[in-house]
Amino acid sequence: MHSNKKLLITGGAGFIGSAVIRHIINNTNHSVINVDKLTYAGNLESLALVEDSDRYAFERADICDMTTMRCIFSEYQPDIVMHLAAESHVDRSIDEPGEFIQTNIVGTYVLLEVAKDYWSDLIGSKKNNFKFHHVSTDEVYGDLKRADDLFTEETPYAPSSPYSAAKASSDHLVRAWQRTFKFPTLITNCSNNYGSYQFPEKLIPLIILNALEGKDLPIYGNGKQIRDWLYVDDHASALLHVALTGKIGETYNIGGHNELQNIDVVKSICSILDDLVPSKHSNIAKYQQLITYVDDRVGHDIRYAIDATKIANELNWTPSETFETGIKKTVQWYLNNTTWCEHVKNGSYQGERLGLVKNR
Template identity: 55%
Template sequence: MILVTGGAGFIGANFVLDWTRQSDEAVLNIDKLTYAGNLGTLKPLQDNPAHVFARVDICDRAALDALFTQYKPRAVLHFAAESHVDRSIHGPGDFIQTNMVGTFTLLEAARHHWSTLPQAQKDAFRFLHVSTDEVFGSLAPADPAFSEITPYAPNSPYSASKAGSDHLVRAWHHTYGLPVLTTNCSNNYGPYQFPEKLIPLMIASALGGKQLPIYGDGQNVRDWLYVGDHCSAIREVLARGTPGETYNVGGWNEKKNLDVVHTLCDLLDEMRPKAAGSYRDQITYVKDRPGHDRRYAIDARKLERDLGWKPAETFETGLAKTVRWYLENQTWVDEVASGDYRKWVEINYMQRV
C-alpha cells in the first residue's frame, strides 16, 4: 500500500485516480478536506476496496502514527499543501502551519514508521515530496530555466513555505537517512482543478458572462504542465528515482498569461460559442498582486536523461482536453464553487479593477 496526502485536492486526486487505473496496489488517501479538497472528485473510487480514505490533518501526529501502524505503507507521496499565492498574501498563517509544520509532522511520523521496518522493507521505503518551481523565485526574459541546482529565492508567503518544506525533507534525508525524493513542478492544469487558479477561473468566468481578470499587463510567463503528465512523472520518480535527489518536472510550454487566456477564449468560441461576439471581449485588466514573479521556466532534462520521462501532451492538446472536461462536468464546478469561494473572488479580483 502507498500513502497519499492531499489526495482529495487537484493534483493528489488526479494521481490517486490514475494510480488506481494503472496499479493493483492499494492507496491510503488522507486529506484534511479544506475548501480545495473535494470528495466529489473521488466518486469513481467509492466502491473500490483498493482505495481507503481518512479525513486527517497532517499536523495531527497521533492520527498519522495510528495510520502508519495500521496500514504499514511502503511509500508516502506528499501532495498536501496550501497552494494559492493570492490566499497566502491575504492569510499566510495557514501556509506556514500546513506546508511547514505539517510536513515536519509527517516526516517525523514517516521516520518513526521507517525505523521499525525490517531491513529489506526499510531499504525499499520512499518518501516523495511534491513541490513547486516557485521556490526558485523569478526569472528575467533571457535567464536560463530553473534547474535542480538553482538557488532558492522565494518571493511570496506560499513559495517561502514550500521552500521551507523542501529544506525539511532534504534535512531529514541527510540527518536521519530517510529515503526521500523531491519533485519541483511547473504550473499544473487539467481536470478537477479548483476554480481559483487561472485556467479554471477563466473558463468559469467566461461561461458565466463575467469579466476575465488579468493581473497587470498579462505578460507574466509560466511553464504549463498537464496534470496527467505530472502524475506519470511522479510514478517514474517513485519507481526509479535515486533517494536524496530532486527532479524538476515541466511541460516545456512557456506561455504568457494573456496568451493563455486568448487561447482559452478561442477554444471556447469554438466549443461553446456565444450568441454574439467572442469571449475575448470579456477580458479586463486588474491591479497586479504584490510580489508577482515575472517568469518561471523549468529545465526538465535531468528527469528525461535519468528516468526517460517527458510530457505526452503539448499545451494545445492538454488545454483542449481541459476545456472539454470543464464543459462536460459543470456539475462538479457548481458543487465546489461555494458562496465562500465567490466572496473570495470578489475580494481578490473585482476590487482590483
C-alpha cells in the first residue's frame, strides 16, 4: 500500500492527463493538482465527473511561466510530479514548429528547474520519496524498418517530425537533470492512445464523428502505416503505477500489444458503427464507402511497435483491454456523449488537419 500522495499533473485537461486524473480520483485516495494552460486541446469538461472532489484542485497556468510555477509548487507542496503537458499533434508541428519547441522543450526545462529547486529544499521522507515522472512518446524512436523489430528502452532516438524531435529533446533534458543533479526522475514512452474524451483531430475520434455525419473518412497515403494502439484507461493506470513504484532513473515503454494498419483501424470502426447505428445517409449503405485517400504526411513514419516486456516483468503491469474490446467501448462512448463532441466541434477545431481529399 502507498500512503496518500499529492500529485501535481501538468496537462491534466488534455486527453491522457484527464484520464489519469479520473483514474486517480475514482480509484485511489491520492489527491491531484491539475496545472493546465487550456490551449485548444485542453477541455475541463473532460473532468466534469471528478471536479467536485475535495481531492482535486485546478490551476490555469503556463508551464513556461517560472514565477507562477514556483508559486504553485510552494502552495501545494506536491509529492510527485507527472509531466504530461505538451503540444502533441504531428501535423500541427509541421505547420507551426515554434509552439512545440516552446512548450515541449522550454516548458520542460522550466518545470525541471522549478521542481529541482523545490525538491532541494525538502527534508526527510518528503525529499527521499519525491519523483518527477516525465510522460513521453514512442515517436522519439523514429520508425521501425523490419517487420519483427520492436522499440525497447535502449532503442536509439531518431525522431522524424518537429513534434517527436521536441519530445526527444525534453527526454534528454530529464535524463540530464537526473544524471547531473541527481534529481529523481522517471520517463515513460507510450504507443498511440485512443479512448474517450480524445480531441477529434486524432484518427479514431475523427473517423467516428465524420462517419456519423456522412463525411469523408480521410486516410493518409495508402493507409498501411502500422501503430500499436493503447487504450487510454490502461495507459492511465500504467502511468500512476510507474509514478508510485517505478525505479528512479529508469525508462519504461508502455504499449497495448495491438499492432494494426491505419486502414484496418478505420474499417473496424466502420464495422462497429454499421452494427450500432446503421447509416441513414442516402449516398451510402455501409460506412466503409466513405473512406477516401489523401496525400500522405511529409516524413510519415511507417511503423511503430513497443516492446513492453520491462514494465511487465519489473513492475507487473500489463494492459487490460484488447483493441477489439477497447475500440467497442470507444465508439460507444462517442455515441453516448454527443454533447461533449458538439462542444468541442463548435470551438476552435473544425476538422481541418487531414489534408485535401485526392481526386478519385
